[in-house]
Amino acid sequence: MMSANAPLPTDLSLRAKRGRDRLVIVGLLALVLVGLVGLASATGWRETWAQVTRLSGPQIGALLALSLTNYALRGLRWHLFARRIGLRTGLWQNLRHFIGGFAMSVTPGRVGELVRMRWLRRETGWAFARTAPLALMDRASDLAAMAIILGLSVAFAAGGIQGAVPVTALALTGALVATRPRLLAGLITLIYRATGRLPRPFARARGAARSLARFSHGPTLAIALALGLVGWLAEGYAFHLLLVWMGADIGLWKAVAIFVFSALAGGLTGAPGGLGGAEAAMVALLSLDGVGLEISIPATAVIRVTTLWFAIGLGMAVFPLAERKSLKV
Numbered sequence: 001m002m003s004a005n006a007p008l009p010t011d012l013s014l015r016a017k018r019g020r021d022r023l024v025i026v027g028l029l030a031l032v033l034v035g036l037v038g039l040a041s042a043t044g045w046r047e048t049w050a051q052v053t054r055l056s057g058p059q060i061g062a063l064l065a066l067s068l069t070n071y072a073l074r075g076l077r078w079h080l081f082a083r084r085i086g087l088r089t090g091l092w093q094n095l096r097h098f099i100g101g102f103a104m105s106v107t108p109g110r111v112g113e114l115v116r117m118r119w120l121r122r123e124t125g126w127a128f129a130r131t132a133p134l135a136l137m138d139r140a141s142d143l144a145a146m147a148i149i150l151g152l153s154v155a156f157a158a159g160g161i162q163g164a165v166p167v168t169a170l171a172l173t174g175a176l177v178a179t180r181p182r183l184l185a186g187l188i189t190l191i192y193r194a195t196g197r198l199p200r201p202f203a204r205a206r207g208a209a210r211s212l213a214r215f216s217h218g219p220t221l222a223i224a225l226a227l228g229l230v231g232w233l234a235e236g237y238a239f240h241l242l243l244v245w246m247g248a249d250i251g252l253w254k255a256v257a258i259f260v261f262s263a264l265a266g267g268l269t270g271a272p273g274g275l276g277g278a279e280a281a282m283v284a285l286l287s288l289d290g291v292g293l294e295i296s297i298p299a300t301a302v303i304r305v306t307t308l309w310f311a312i313g314l315g316m317a318v319f320p321l322a323e324r325k326s327l328k329v
Contacts, residue, residue, distance in 0.1 A: 051246050051298040059245055063306040066238035071311060073231035074142070075099060077224045081137050084220055087124060093325075100322035102315025105308070115319075122326040137224075145228030146260050149236065153257035236260055239303050246299055248291045258285045259303070279304060 072095075079094040089097075101116040120131045236256035243255055250258075262285065266278025279300050286296035 051295055052302065055242075055245060055302070059241075060306070063238045063242060063302070064310055066234045066241075067307050067310050069234040070231035070307075071099060071102075071314065073227045073234075074138075077141060077227040077231075078134070078138055080220060080224060080227075081134050085130070085134060087120070087126065087131070087134075089120070089124065093123070096318060096322045096325065099314055100318040102311040103319040105312055105315065119322055119326040141224050141228050142232075143264075145225060145232050146264055148225075149229060149232055150257060150260045150264065153236070153253040153260065157251060157253040157257050232260065235307055238306065239299075242299055242303055243291070243295070246295050248286075248295045248299070250286075250289050250291065254289065258282060258289070261285065278308075 075095045075098040076091075078098040079089075079091050082089050082094050097116045097119050100119070104115055114128075114135070117128050117131045117135065120126055120134075121128065233256065236259045237252070239259040240252045240255035243250060259282070262278045262281040265281040266275070282300045282303075283293070283296045286299065287293065291299075
């Protein structure tokens with residue numbers, strides 16, 4: 001007979017899932033570190049470490065400031081979308097949700113970022129189905145902005161990047177589907193008919209897709225796209241500065257193209273935070289452009305720390321506050 005204090009089966013399954021998620025993240029991170037260490041060993045530890053130690057405190061601060069610019073602008077976009085769907089949440093409240101969600105950036109499929117929806121449900125009473133379009137538009141806006149930046153940077157760069165055109169097309173297609181209510185609802189219906197399972201979740205998904213019509217507002221979409229473009233360009237510019245400081249000036253637009261392409265390519269792998277795929281693409285593209293491993297490896301490691309891991313650090317700092325605030329409402 002089960003004890004009164006024994007964990008319920010659902011609790012056990014949730015714990016098991018969280019354990020598997022942690023193992024996936026740790027495993028991916030370990031593979032990335034092993035790959036970078038292996039390449040650095042082949043190149044020579046002294047040369048790799050020398051490139052890292054050449055960076056001064058103000059230079060690291062500048063890289064972090066440019067990343068923070070990206071997060072702040074995208075946080076403003078989140079606030080814009082929240083107000084558009086009718087949420088009566090304030091600017092600082094929305095920024096708290098947006099930044100706090102970064103703590104879950106490396107969960108498989110970025111499912112952990114749905115914690116923002118949980119905070120909104122606690123603080124506003126809105127069900128997940130009503131706030132889901134907010135997260136969908138945020139992802140779609142990032143795809144659209146990054147695809148446009150990649151297309152422009154490849155056009156302006158001296159020499160293109162092999163594979164950039166299909167990646168740009170995929171990103172734009174994803175953004176287009178995610179921002180067209182009828183198209184997305186039709187796609188969800190086709191998937192349901194093909195599987196014939198889970199009618200209730202699919203019905204909710206169709207309802208959420210149709211609610212995207214609230215975002216079909218020209219000025220809102222224009223402002224959102226502008227915020228995304230400037231934000232992601234800030235991080236691309238940070239990568240350019242980093243390469244210049246390390247003695248590998250490949251040009252602004254080529255650096256931006258490599259940064260954005262690597263981020264999109266990492267995302268297409270489906271790995272949490274693009275771990276592994278983004279780093280491999282960045283090192284490979286820099287090498288193809290004539291940048292030696294003694295620079296491409298430390299440059300990749302530093303830019304990932306000052307972008308992805310910096311965001312996760314900020315999220316972990318804000319997460320307890322966001323959780324506490326949501327429970328007090």
